[in-house]
Amino acid sequence: xxxxxxxxxxxMTVDTLDRLKPEKLGIIxxxxxxxxxxxxxxxxxxxxxxxxxxxxxxxxxxxxxxxSGANVLxxxxxxxxxxxIVDLLFNEYDKSAWL
Amino acid sequence: MATTKLGFVVQRPGYKSENPKLALxxxxxxQSVEIYLQDGDLVTxxxxxxxxxxxxxxxxxxxxxxxxxxxxxxxxxxxLLLDLNVLxxxxxxxxxxxxxxxxxxxxxEFGADMEVKVVPxxxxxxxxxxxxxxLFF
Amino acid sequence: xxxxxxxxFASLVGSTxxxxxxxxxxxxxxxxxxVDLWVSGNGTMISLKDQRAFKDYSSLEKPLKxxxxxxxxxxACEACAESRGYHADHTLEGVKRFSMDWYLGxxxxxDRVLHIGGE
Numbered sequence: 067x068x069x070x071x072x073x074x075x076x077x078m079t080v081d082t083l084d085r086l087k088p089e090k091l092g093i094i095x096x097x098x099x100x101x102x103x104x105x106x107x108x109x110x111x112x113x114x115x116x117x118x119x120x121x122x123x124x125x126x127x128x129x130x131x132x133x134s135g136a137n138v139l140x141x142x143x144x145x146x147x148x149x150x151i152v153d154l155l156f157n158e159y160d161k162s163a164w165l
Numbered sequence: 166m167a168t169t170k171l172g173f174v175v176q177r178p179g180y181k182s183e184n185p186k187l188a189l190x191x192x193x194x195x196q197s198v199e200i201y202l203q204d205g206d207l208v209t210x211x212x213x214x215x216x217x218x219x220x221x222x223x224x225x226x227x228x229x230x231x232x233x234x235x236x237x238x239x240x241x242x243x244x245l246l247l248d249l250n251v252l253x254x255x256x257x258x259x260x261x262x263x264x265x266x267x268x269x270x271x272x273x274e275f276g277a278d279m280e281v282k283v284v285p286x287x288x289x290x291x292x293x294x295x296x297x298x299x300l301f302f
Numbered sequence: 303x304x305x306x307x308x309x310x311f312a313s314l315v316g317s318t319x320x321x322x323x324x325x326x327x328x329x330x331x332x333x334x335x336x337v338d339l340w341v342s343g344n345g346t347m348i349s350l351k352d353q354r355a356f357k358d359y360s361s362l363e364k365p366l367k368x369x370x371x372x373x374x375x376x377x378a379c380e381a382c383a384e385s386r387g388y389h390a391d392h393t394l395e396g397v398k399r400f401s402m403d404w405y406l407g408x409x410x411x412x413d414r415v416l417h418i419g420g421e
Contacts, residue, residue: 067293067294069299072416072418074319074322079177079217080176080177080216080217081216082174082176082215082216082301085215085286085290086290086293087290096322097318097319097322126325147329148325148326148328148329149329149332149333151326151329152306152326152329152330152333152335153333155306155414155416156304156306156335156413156414160414161293161296161298161299162299162414162415162416162417163174163299163301164301164416164417164418164419165176165301167410169409169410169411169412171406171409171415182421183311183343183344184311184343184419184421187311187342187343187419188419190402191342191402191405191406193402194401194402194403194405194406195403195406196403197401197403198403198406198407198410200403200407201403201404201406201407201408201410202407202410206410208406208407208409208410210406297409298409298412298414298415298417299415299417300309300415300417300419301417301419302419
């Protein structure tokens with residue numbers, strides 16, 4: 067399956083993502099999930115960025131949290147807007163998961 | 166005639182949050198969805214408990230006695246009565262030191278023929294592959 | 303063009319999940335997709351009319367009305383609403399109220415389903 071997962075928390079309370087093994091995985095960072103794209107703890111990037119996945123982060127939620135500067139963003143992550151989420155849902159992935 | 170298959174994946178424990186219960190009540194609602202469909206069309210619901218969600222399945226819940234609320238246990242039994250496919254992840258049960266004797270497996274008092282299936286995670290993955298849509302709780 | 307069914311179970315006040323759902327609905331409709339929005343559990347709070355808008359709390363009545371006028375189909379879980387004291391005469395005009403099977407019925411012909419249910 068081609069699965070796109072929405073991550074809305076910085077500290078995850080579920081480990082579901084560790085075990086999902088879709089043929090194609092997209093991870094969209096929204097709400098507090100955007101900190102995975104920007105924040106390093108003790109100098110280390112978030113371990114959530116270690117999956118073999120395409121990463122996206124919602125621009126509005128970055129900006130809302132004062133994180134819109136490109137210099138803070140991990141290079142793996144592409145900044146997108148709501149319209150891009152719609153296109154990803156309909157064109158790139160066949161199932162979604164809000165974790 | 167067509168069938169849409171929904172996979173309800175419960176990954177959190179219940180009671181503090183309403184969501185695990187809502188997973189079950191929505192899945193059970195698959196039994197009355199025909200009023201919105203053409204003759205012969207179906208929406209089916211499979212339920213999988215994974216991660217901390219397996220804790221919803223511990224038997225002997227006394228939610229009625231303590232909170233005057235239907236227990237998650239009773240909703241699982243209702244799902245069995247309605248012949249829904251209910252899967253529980255074996256690896257996660259093992260992680261918590263739980264076995265089949267600790268969780269809801271059947272519901273003879275409800276008149277249910279179906280039983281909960283304790284399966285390896287690989288079978289839950291397979292179920293998820295077979296579904297048209299996934300709903301994570 | 304396709305159909306997107308969104309389910310959202312989080313409260314209007316205290317979470318931005320419904321804000322996300324409404325913004326995503328708008329974006330999908332902008333691209334010509336049909337959108338059904340199902341709200342259940344605490345999410346039924348969005349169905350209440352005459353909520354006073356404060357800048358410290360999410361308030362979605364205005365965008366919801368605008369989107370419903372353009373065809374957004376919004377349905378609230380009737381039992382979830384009633385259990386919270388949100389009765390039919392408190393319901394925002396245009397929002398429907400049905401039992402949970404409506405959500406499953408909506409998924410039948412949906413091309414995509416986004417279920418925002420965690421928490």
